[in-house]
Amino acid sequence: MAAIPLNFGFLLLPEYSMMTLASATEPLRMANRLSGEQLYRWHLLSATGSPISSSSGFALETASIQNKLSKEFDWIFVIAGFGHETHRDPAIHRYLQLAAGKGVGIGAMSTGSFVLARAGLLRGYRCTLHWEALRQFSEEFPGIEVQRELYVRDRSRLTCAGGTAGIDLMLDQISADHGVVFAAEVADVLLHSRIRGADEFQRMAVNLRYHIHDARIVKAVELMEQNLESPISLDEMAALCSLSVRQLERLWRQIFECSPKTFYVNLRLAEARRLLRESTESKASIAMRCGFSSASHLGAAYIKRYGRSPGLERPMSVGDRSPT
Numbered sequence: 001m002a003a004i005p006l007n008f009g010f011l012l013l014p015e016y017s018m019m020t021l022a023s024a025t026e027p028l029r030m031a032n033r034l035s036g037e038q039l040y041r042w043h044l045l046s047a048t049g050s051p052i053s054s055s056s057g058f059a060l061e062t063a064s065i066q067n068k069l070s071k072e073f074d075w076i077f078v079i080a081g082f083g084h085e086t087h088r089d090p091a092i093h094r095y096l097q098l099a100a101g102k103g104v105g106i107g108a109m110s111t112g113s114f115v116l117a118r119a120g121l122l123r124g125y126r127c128t129l130h131w132e133a134l135r136q137f138s139e140e141f142p143g144i145e146v147q148r149e150l151y152v153r154d155r156s157r158l159t160c161a162g163g164t165a166g167i168d169l170m171l172d173q174i175s176a177d178h179g180v181v182f183a184a185e186v187a188d189v190l191l192h193s194r195i196r197g198a199d200e201f202q203r204m205a206v207n208l209r210y211h212i213h214d215a216r217i218v219k220a221v222e223l224m225e226q227n228l229e230s231p232i233s234l235d236e237m238a239a240l241c242s243l244s245v246r247q248l249e250r251l252w253r254q255i256f257e258c259s260p261k262t263f264y265v266n267l268r269l270a271e272a273r274r275l276l277r278e279s280t281e282s283k284a285s286i287a288m289r290c291g292f293s294s295a296s297h298l299g300a301a302y303i304k305r306y307g308r309s310p311g312l313e314r315p316m317s318v319g320d321r322s323p324t
Contacts, residue, residue, distance in 0.1 A: 004039055005038045005040055005041045006039065006041070006074050006075075007073045007074050008040065008043075008076075008077065009042070009076040010042060010076075011045040011077065011078045011079065011092065011095075011096075012045065012079055013079065013080040013081075013087050013115070014083065015053065015080075016054050016055065016081050017081045017163070020110050020160075022166075023166030023170075024079070024109060024167075024170055027174060027190065028040040028174075031174050031178070031182070031186050034186060034189065035178070035182075039177070043073075045064070046062035046065070047065060047089050047092055049066070049067065055081045066091075071099070075106075075107055076104055077107040077112065078092075078109070078112035079110060080109075080112040081110055081111060082279075087115050087118075092115065093115075093120075096116065097119055104156075105156045105157075107159060107160070108127070108129070109159075109162045109166055110160075110161070111133050113137060114137060116157070117144055122157065123144070125145075125154045126157075127144060127152055128146060128147050128148065128151060128152045128159050128161055131148060132278075149161075150169070150196055151165055167187075168192075168195055168196040171183045174186055206218050210256075216242060216248075216251070217241075217252065220238075220243075223241075224263070224267055228267065228268050228271050228291055229289050229291055248260060269301060272286050272298060273302075273310075277314075283298065286298065286310075298310060
C-alpha cells in the first residue's frame with residue numbers, strides 16, 4: 001500500500017490543456033471521495049505563482065515553485081499544450097532537476113516531455129507525449145527513446161500522452177496504491193467503462209477512423225500517414241498493398257469518393273495546417289516536412305484546398321494551440 005496521502009504537484013505551463021489537467025486530477029478526487037480518506041493531495045504550481053491560462057482560456061491560481069519545496073511531493077508532473085517551443089525556463093529546469101535529485105518522481109503530460117528532455121531528465125529513459133508532437137520531439141531529441149503508447153512508466157519517470165490518457169494513468173496509479181478493485185470502482189463512477197493499458201496506442205486505428213474493412217486500403221492509408229515528408233508513389237503503394245494501380249484507384253473512389261492522390265495531398269495539407277498554427281517553423285520548412293517542394297508549392301495547394309493563404313494561419317488563437 002502507498003503512503004497516505006500521496007502528494008502530487010502539477011506544474012502548469014501557459015496554454016496547458018485543461019482536459020489533461022482534469023483527467024489527471026479527477027480520478028484522485030474520486031478516490032478520496034469513495035474511500036472517505038485523503039488518499040491523494042495535489043497542488044497547482046507555476047514558475048511565478050500567478051494565474052496560468054489554459055488553451056481554452058480558463059485561468060487557475062497556482063503556487064510559485066519558489067515557495068513550494070520540491071521535496072514536499074512524491075510526484076511532480078509538467079502539464080503543457082502546444083507552444084512547447086517557447087517552454088525553455090531555466091528556473092523550471094533547475095526546480096525539476098533538484099526534485100529528481102531528492103528522489104521525487106518526475107512526470108509529464110501532453111507535450112510536457114519537451115520540458116523534461118530540455119532539463120536533461122529523460123536521458124536513458126523511455127517516454128511518450130501527444131502523438132501530434134512525436135515527430136518534432138524525435139527530431140529535437142534523437143537520443144531519447146520515444147514511444148506511441150498512452151503512458152510510459154520507466155523507473156522514476158512517468159510520461160503521458162495527455163487528453164483522456166491521464167485518466168488511465170491515474171487509475172493505474174490508484175490500482176498500484178490501493179488495488180485493482182478500488183481502481184475499477186473509481187473508473188465506474190467516472191463513467192470510464194474500460195481502463196486502458198499503458199501500451200495501447202494513442203490514435204484510433206485507421207480502420208475505425210475511416211470505417212474501412214478492406215485491409216489493403218487500411219495499409220495504404222497507413223503508408224500515406226507514415227510518409228508525409230517523402231511521399232511514396234502510387235505504383236509503390238499499390239505494390240506494397242498487393243494491388244494494381246487501377247484496383248487501388250477504383251477501390252479508393254468507392255470508399256472515399258476521391259482519388260488516392262487527392263486524399264494523400266489532403267493528409268499532407270492537414271499536417272501543414274497544424275504546423276502553421278502550432279509551431280514557429282518557417283513556411284519553407286513546413287513545406288518540406290509535408291512533402292512539398294517549396295513554400296510557393298505549398299501555398300498554391302493550400303489555397304486550392306482551404307481557400308486562404310498559409311500565412312493567414314499564423315495569427316493563432318489560443319484555443320487552436322493545444323491538443324486535447
